[in-house]
């Protein structure tokens with residue numbers, strides 16, 4: 001249950017993060033036994049590049065403990081949405097931390113916010129949304145893939161987060177978010193192949209006092225259709241952006257030191273006192289040789305309060321669907 005706030009000790013059933021190096025981070029279960037593919041109960045042993053770890057032995061240890069492996073060591077850490085995102089079992093493409101941070105900031109989420117998300121996918125974003133809105137807010141997340149919706153429900157329960165999130169199994173483009181969601185949301189987030197079909201449902205789900213919407217799309221054609229739909233429905237402040245993380249490499253480099261003797265000698269035609277070139281070692285940050293990979297475009301928009309929602313642009317459905325074909 002360690003996703004819901006801090007605790008000192010690892011209990012049986014906890015999801016624990018095993019941190020070996022910055023690129024070798026894993027999530028494991030602190031339980032002594034697991035059922036293998038043949039249906040037999042066996043000892044729960046996690047194989048790492050530095051040796052095997054008996055997961056049952058973590059029970060009772062403190063979070064943050066350094067644990068010894070046969071060929072090295074690691075640390076057992078509390079799970080956070082950030083660590084979960086880099087270690088979770090992928091059932092779909094997921095949203096990563098640089099995009100997630102922008103989404104949470106731009107959707108203006110805070111404790112108490114009501115947020116709708118679709119699709120749930122692997123629950124990467126959902127975990128961060130839950131942390132942002134709890135303890136008094138709620139995440140309503142929808143996916144039309146029955147197994148994904150069921151697995152996410154079980155995962156949230158297992159992580160002690162069930163009271164902050166409700167998983168709905170439905171096609172949000174066809175059926176919207178449900179009657180019960182009308183006028184309930186402060187924010188709506190869409191990660192769908194056809195987000196423009198869900199935007200009209202977002203309109204009815206956002207509070208009468210207004211709210212924010214975000215749509216994540218990998219392709220610019222999806223963005224165009226979504227923006228046209230947003231315009232048509234009276235959304236304002238429509239903005240599409242891309243978050244590109246640039247990782248600098250920190251390296252030691254030798255650079256020549258300017259020899260003022262040379263400068264002086266050149267000016268007055270005299271012999272420089274020191275003739276040899278001096279080099280200085282320095283630590284520097286080098287930008288990457290290639291640009292970072294594209295994940296997706298984030299389109300944000302504001303739905304104003306009902307009493308100032310008059311600015312609807314007259315585009316018909318056909319304009320939207322044919323505009324970029």
Ligand SMILES: C[S@@+](CC[C@H](N)C(=O)[O-])C[C@H]1O[C@@H](n2cnc3c(N)ncnc32)[C@H](O)[C@@H]1O
Pocket residue numbers: 092093094095118119120121122123124125126142143144145148170171172173174191192193
């Ligand atoms: C890319 S995944 C979402 C990943 C998620 N944002 C995460 O960070 O883990 C897209 C999900 O949308 C679901 N989906 C696609 N179309 C849908 C629709 N019309 N209604 C509900 N869910 C839908 C898919 O089943 C899939 O699980």
